[in-house]
Amino acid sequence: MEYVSPEGLRLDGRRPMEMRQIRAEIGTIMKADGSAVFEMGNTKVVAAVYGPREVQNRGQQISDKALVRCEYSMANFSTGDRMRKPKGDRRSTEISLVIRQTMEESILTHLMPRSQIDIYVQVLQADGGTRSACINAATLALADAGIPMRDLVTSCSAGYLNSTPLLDLNYVEDSAGGPDVTLGILPKLDKVTLLQMDSKLPIDIFENVMQLATEGCKAVANYIRELLLENTKELEYRRGV
Amino acid sequence: MRGLQLPLSQTQKIRLQRALEQLESLSSKVNSDASVTVSDSIPVNYEDSILKGHGTQDLNGQVVATVCGVVERVNKFVYVRALRARYKPETGDIVIGRVIEVAPKRWRVEINYRHDAVLMLSSMNLPDGIQRRRTAVDELNMRSIFEENDVICAEIRDSQHDSVHLQARSQKYGKLNRGQLLTITPYLVKRQKQHFHYLEQYGIDLILGCNGFIWVGEHVEVTDDMVEDQGNKSGTSLTSLEVQERSYTPIETRQYICRTANAVRVLSTLGFNITLEVIKETIDLSLSVNLDIHDMLGSEFCVLVAEREAERRSSVKKR
Numbered sequence: 001m002e003y004v005s006p007e008g009l010r011l012d013g014r015r016p017m018e019m020r021q022i023r024a025e026i027g028t029i030m031k032a033d034g035s036a037v038f039e040m041g042n043t044k045v046v047a048a049v050y051g052p053r054e055v056q057n058r059g060q061q062i063s064d065k066a067l068v069r070c071e072y073s074m075a076n077f078s079t080g081d082r083m084r085k086p087k088g089d090r091r092s093t094e095i096s097l098v099i100r101q102t103m104e105e106s107i108l109t110h111l112m113p114r115s116q117i118d119i120y121v122q123v124l125q126a127d128g129g130t131r132s133a134c135i136n137a138a139t140l141a142l143a144d145a146g147i148p149m150r151d152l153v154t155s156c157s158a159g160y161l162n163s164t165p166l167l168d169l170n171y172v173e174d175s176a177g178g179p180d181v182t183l184g185i186l187p188k189l190d191k192v193t194l195l196q197m198d199s200k201l202p203i204d205i206f207e208n209v210m211q212l213a214t215e216g217c218k219a220v221a222n223y224i225r226e227l228l229l230e231n232t233k234e235l236e237y238r239r240g241v
Numbered sequence: 242m243r244g245l246q247l248p249l250s251q252t253q254k255i256r257l258q259r260a261l262e263q264l265e266s267l268s269s270k271v272n273s274d275a276s277v278t279v280s281d282s283i284p285v286n287y288e289d290s291i292l293k294g295h296g297t298q299d300l301n302g303q304v305v306a307t308v309c310g311v312v313e314r315v316n317k318f319v320y321v322r323a324l325r326a327r328y329k330p331e332t333g334d335i336v337i338g339r340v341i342e343v344a345p346k347r348w349r350v351e352i353n354y355r356h357d358a359v360l361m362l363s364s365m366n367l368p369d370g371i372q373r374r375r376t377a378v379d380e381l382n383m384r385s386i387f388e389e390n391d392v393i394c395a396e397i398r399d400s401q402h403d404s405v406h407l408q409a410r411s412q413k414y415g416k417l418n419r420g421q422l423l424t425i426t427p428y429l430v431k432r433q434k435q436h437f438h439y440l441e442q443y444g445i446d447l448i449l450g451c452n453g454f455i456w457v458g459e460h461v462e463v464t465d466d467m468v469e470d471q472g473n474k475s476g477t478s479l480t481s482l483e484v485q486e487r488s489y490t491p492i493e494t495r496q497y498i499c500r501t502a503n504a505v506r507v508l509s510t511l512g513f514n515i516t517l518e519v520i521k522e523t524i525d526l527s528l529s530v531n532l533d534i535h536d537m538l539g540s541e542f543c544v545l546v547a548e549r550e551a552e553r554r555s556s557v558k559k560r
Binding site for chain 1: 246264268275276281309326327357511514554
């Protein structure tokens with residue numbers, strides 16, 4: 001199948017190096033300590049953070065740092081064919097673990113010993129790149145909850161189809177079976193916290209693809225930072241003195 | 242932007258926008274670069290030695306924020322004051338909490354901190370007001386003072402490391418009855434001299450807990466049992482009618498409780514600082530436009546409150 005037309009356009013009309021439109025909203029869930037909705041094109045994810053709070057299961061308490069937990073789920077209506085997925089299937093367990101490890105790396109857990117931070121992410125609409133969208137939403141929610149972090153974590157995916165590197169794959173391109181790199185970076189520290197790839201790529205092409213994904217992550221980071229700054233200013237001026 | 246989850250008509254939207262813009266222009270800190278987000282570097286004078294406080298970290302010699310908030314400077318000391326975060330206890334704060342466990346010699350109280358607070362049996366006055374050593378009998382009767390899920394009011398005695406100790410050594414502290422508990426984000430409550438308020442014209446008590454828990458309830462007369470003489474003790478055997486009268490809250494008071502609670506709710510959804518005078522003004526506003534209690538949470542009143550607040554702040558500024 002042809003994923004990039006001779007004119008250099010992808011199936012949804014984007015250029016190979018073009019991202020889908022991103023949009024985010026902070027503070028969507030009233031009850032949570034921090035929450036956010038993140039959209040990348042048609043992919044829509046909601047994240048909620050509770051904590052730091054008292055550890056629910058005393059046996060899991062860590063004496064010198066906070067316990068970070070993450071639960072990923074997909075709404076039944078998020079995909080085209082409505083499937084009843086059992087909670088805790090292999091895919092969602094894996095993604096929960098990935099998100100947890102990525103976020104834990106950036107949270108300054110040693111400042112909140114013997115407490116627990118819960119991150120809940122749910123996919124409301126799935127159109128490829130849910131992993132990246134979940135990480136971006138979780139970052140926003142954590143920042144909203146006022147949890148101290150080393151740096152923001154931002155994530156973006158990239159692939160390689162029809163011998164062209166493509167940024168931010170959608171569902172159709174994702175299911176083509178080609179290489180799919182999901183990258184998570186700390187933009188300020190310029191470090192990689194997450195790197196996953198399906199199938200194989202030659203090393204020189206991989207570098208190109210990863211470079212593209214890094215650019216994508218940085219674009220997301222700029223957007224997120226702007227949004228957070230605007231939100232902080234608004235909270236401050238509304239409060240008055 | 243933190244969106245309001247209210248259906249606004251076109252004119253209401255414009256009015257709200259205008260009020261918020263006015264508020265923005267009135268704020269002194271917006272135009273300066275005081276607001277930072279995670280991983281923004283904070284400009285400091287590196288020639289001086291500086292002290293880094295909460296919300297900052299060192300990154301290759303730069304001072305970098307770790308939370309979203311407002312940069313505060315005190316001489317050499319630089320820290321970031323986080324907005325929307327959990328409550329951080331300070332000694333002497335008045336807080337409201339919910340008892341979640343009755344443990345040996347202590348109650349564990351949820352106060353919106355990352356750990357539960359502890360109220361020792363020995364750090365509160367006994368109901369009969371006698372000062373004495375707590376015995377094993379007192380310990381067994383702890384549930385007669387507070388039970389699980391009771392809402393109580395207390396003061397922070399100390400918060401070292403992670404354990405927060407509470408004390409309730411006065412009659413004004415203790416169990417809260419007949420009212421509503423509201424939960425708002427703690428940064429909206431400012432520490433003040435007075436946190437207990439008695440709104441006489443409505444006959445209600447208002448307690449602004451520093452931890453973002455707010456109590457609105459029927460007024461209770463604070464009697465210091467210590468001064469009370471023995472003669473009054475016979476009054477404890479009340480007739481059933483008197484008991485019934487005591488447990489009854491008049492309908493007007495209940496309405497005022499709801500009105501006050503809704504005023505606080507509106508203010509907190511708009512993200513305005515919550516003080517006694519603002520709450521009073523909001524109640525007066527709702528009464529002056531003859532609004533039903535349930536309509537106070539509607540979009541029209543929300544816009545009205547925003548406009549009124551903009552007006553108030555500009556008049557304060559002019560003075």
